[in-house]
Amino acid sequence: MGNERPHYYGKHGTPQKYDPTFKGPIYNRNKPFLFYFNIVKCASPLVLLEFQCPTPQICVEKCPDRYLTYLNARNSRDFEYYKQFCVPGFKNNKGVAEVLRDGDCPAVLIPSKPLARRCFPAIHAHKGVLMVGNETTYEDGHGSRKNITDLVEGAKKANGVLEARQLAMRIFEDYTVSWYWIIIGLVIAMVMSLLFIILLRFLAGIMVWVMIIMVILVLGYGIFHCYMEYSRLRGEAGSDVSLVDLGFQTDFRVYLHLRQTWLAFMIILSILEVIIILLLIFLRKRILIAIALIKEASRAVGYVMCSMLYPLVTFFLLCLCIAYWASTAVFLSTSNEAVYKIFDDGPCPLTAKTCNPETFSSSNESRLCPNARCQFAFYGGESGYHRALLGLQIFNAFMFFWLANFVLALGQVTLAGAFASYYWALRKPDDLPAFPLFSAFGRALRYHTGSLAFGALILAIVQIIRVILEYLDQRLKAAENRFAKYLMTCLKCCFWCLEKFIKFLNRNAYIMIAIYGTNFCTSARNAFFLLMRNIIRVAVLDKVTDFLFLLGKLLIVGSVGILAFFFFTHRIRIVQDTAPPLNYYWVPILTVIIGSYLIAHGFFSVYGMCVDTLFLCFCEDLERNDGSQERPYFMSPELRDILLKGSAEEGKRAEDEE
Numbered sequence: 011m012g013n014e015r016p017h018y019y020g021k022h023g024t025p026q027k028y029d030p031t032f033k034g035p036i037y038n039r040n041k042p043f044l045f046y047f048n049i050v051k052c053a054s055p056l057v058l059l060e061f062q063c064p065t066p067q068i069c070v071e072k073c074p075d076r077y078l079t080y081l082n083a084r085n086s087r088d089f090e091y092y093k094q095f096c097v098p099g100f101k102n103n104k105g106v107a108e109v110l111r112d113g114d115c116p117a118v119l120i121p122s123k124p125l126a127r128r129c130f131p132a133i134h135a136h137k138g139v140l141m142v143g144n145e146t147t148y149e150d151g152h153g154s155r156k157n158i159t160d161l162v163e164g165a166k167k168a169n170g171v172l173e174a175r176q177l178a179m180r181i182f183e184d185y186t187v188s189w190y191w192i193i194i195g196l197v198i199a200m201v202m203s204l205l206f207i208i209l210l211r212f213l214a215g216i217m218v219w220v221m222i223i224m225v226i227l228v229l230g231y232g233i234f235h236c237y238m239e240y241s242r243l244r245g246e247a248g249s250d251v252s253l254v255d256l257g258f259q260t261d262f263r264v265y266l267h268l269r270q271t272w273l274a275f276m277i278i279l280s281i282l283e284v285i286i287i288l289l290l291i292f293l294r295k296r297i298l299i300a301i302a303l304i305k306e307a308s309r310a311v312g313y314v315m316c317s318m319l320y321p322l323v324t325f326f327l328l329c330l331c332i333a334y335w336a337s338t339a340v341f342l343s344t345s346n347e348a349v350y351k352i353f354d355d356g357p358c359p360l361t362a363k364t365c366n367p368e369t370f371s372s373s374n375e376s377r378l379c380p381n382a383r384c385q386f387a388f389y390g391g392e393s394g395y396h397r398a399l400l401g402l403q404i405f406n407a408f409m410f411f412w413l414a415n416f417v418l419a420l421g422q423v424t425l426a427g428a429f430a431s432y433y434w435a436l437r438k439p440d441d442l443p444a445f446p447l448f449s450a451f452g453r454a455l456r457y458h459t460g461s462l463a464f465g466a467l468i469l470a471i472v473q474i475i476r477v478i479l480e481y482l483d484q485r486l487k488a489a490e491n492r493f494a495k496y497l498m499t500c501l502k503c504c505f506w507c508l509e510k511f512i513k514f515l516n517r518n519a520y521i522m523i524a525i526y527g528t529n530f531c532t533s534a535r536n537a538f539f540l541l542m543r544n545i546i547r548v549a550v551l552d553k554v555t556d557f558l559f560l561l562g563k564l565l566i567v568g569s570v571g572i573l574a575f576f577f578f579t580h581r582i583r584i585v586q587d588t589a590p591p592l593n594y595y596w597v598p599i600l601t602v603i604i605g606s607y608l609i610a611h612g613f614f615s616v617y618g619m620c621v622d623t624l625f626l627c628f629c630e631d632l633e634r635n636d637g638s639q640e641r642p643y644f645m646s647p648e649l650r651d652i653l654l655k656g657s658a659e660e661g662k663r664a665e666d667e668e
Contacts, residue, residue, distance in 0.1 A: 043070050046067055071094065073122040077119065077121060202610075203566055214304050229568070302648065338406050350384050413466075422619060430525050433645070438646070462520070472505060480502070522536050544629045547629065556618065
């Protein structure tokens with residue numbers, strides 16, 4: 011019967027509490043199949059809410075193989091056969107209406123076949139017409155006939171719930187047998203990231219070019235592997251089926267047996283390869299300038315090595331924010347009460363009214379609508395508190411965004427303060443403070459908490475508006491109003507762009523806060539106009555270094571991902587027997603890839619903040635000083651020679667184009 015205990019529904023279809031005196035294992039012995047009393051109810055929306063069909067379910071020895079109604083079987087020799095599909099311990103001492111009302115026996119038996127240990131109607135198509143046995147309709151046991159399509163809809167919903175449960179269980183099983191290998195993969199990604207950062211400290215120029223070449227080679231190997239798989243599947247039966255014709259399958263391994271899958275992978279990787287090569291060709295001179303900035307950033311990180319560990323602090327604080335948000339959301343969602351409403355297949359003026367399942371059978375509602383049933387509808391309530399729960403959940407999400415953005419802002423100001431103290435030290439590293447990172451962290455908490463909270467608040471407001479727009483978009487998807495869809499798309503696009511701009515502005519404002527200690531608005535204004543006055547340098551240096559760091563992340567993620575792919579697919583002969591057997595090998599591979607990216611992003615974010623801080627300090631240094639003895643530059647001689655030369659060439663090129 012699978013992994014679930016059969017659910018029994020009492021009078022009027024209301025779920026009953028589990029009775030510990032019920033001898034389930036004795037009754038269910040040698041009964042491997044789950045039988046649904048009325049599978050048509052599996053098409054109810056309650057299936058999506060509860061992942062359970064709102065109909066009695068029992069374990070049976072075998073699925074029914076004939077068509078019978080309770081009315082016809084009651085006074086015939088088929089009744090003994092019919093009784094095995096009634097609840098355990100059923101005694102024929104009630105009237106027909108009482109038996110069907112109390113859910114002791116199904117109203118009708120339909121020829122069924124076992125599928126995944128569930129009894130589903132044996133539906134087949136004959137000349138394009140759906141039939142069960144030789145019938146296109148069936149009697150529902152209450153004196154009326156229904157179409158076979160009702161059974162199909164119920165079977166689909168029940169089977170969908172079954173597939174979702176099986177998919178979740180298989181993924182959970184894969185995690186239980188591969189979690190330690192996943193941790194090993196993440197440790198390898200961390201070691202590679204740390205090794206890459208250390209090598210950047212001493213061999214920045216060489217490492218950047220090695221990184222570029224390795225990314226091209228990794229993508230090239232991915233294209234080659236996809237082509238080999240595409241060629242290998244040529245001529246195999248079923249490999250030419252298209253992805254559209256196959257549809258969605260819970261077993262994703264099926265897609266790897268299609269040529270179209272590998273062709274799509276090959277096209278995506280080829281496009282990515284061409285884009286990277288073209289960017290490298292057009293940015294070759296700017297890359298040389300960016301390498302000089304990375305070298306200077308490597309020296310700064312080398313003098314403030316503890317900055318490499320600061321992402322762990324940010325990660326810990328973000329985990330606290332997520333835990334607070336999740337626990338509050340769970341408490342809010344579980345503070346509801348079970349709401350029962352009246353359901354009736356016939357005309358009833360009380361349909362959808364709330365009811366009490368314990369007193370419904372003796373209430374006036376039951377007398378007015380004899381066929382009605384008091385059934386669970388949803389978790390909620392009718393009080394003002396319950397009506398305000400959605401608003402409370404939105405406020406909880408807003409507070410999460412605010413706290414998370416504050417934690418990220420605190421990290422950015424701390425790192426910017428440490429690296430700014432390196433840049434503005436005239437004699438490096440003699441003029442550096444003893445503990446630059448801890449000093450910057452203390453200043454941020456003591457003097458700049460309000461500025462950080464204000465910047466995080468602005469970003470949180472935009473993010474919660476985006477969440478509300480997504481919620482409204484999901485609610486309005488069924489609408490056919492094209493203008494509303496167009497307006498919603500425009501709003502989502504505008505707020506996405508606004509969020510990106512505010513993140514960029516906040517980041518540079520936090521750097522100015524770390525340098526001068528001014529408030530948020532003043533720092534944001536000064537940072538914005540400083541960048542506008544040096545827009546050419548921003549395009550030449552800042553974005554090129556971001557591109558190079560992205561290649562570094564792709565190199566680490568690609569290398570670890572390929573290693574995980576070969577390991578979990580048993581293609582490494584040395585450790586072929588060590589890899590665990592899996593239902594879906596993409597589960598640990600995808601987990602390792604995502605985790606590796608997050609780890610690499612954590613390490614490279616320190617470098618990225620260092621480059622942005624040094625770049626802004628460099629622009630400020632050029633405006634405040636002229637290189638004379640009275641006002642000397644604070645930048646290193648190597649950085650001054652390359653950056654000033656590169657900036658002069660870019661400015662001359664821009665003037666020639668004008």
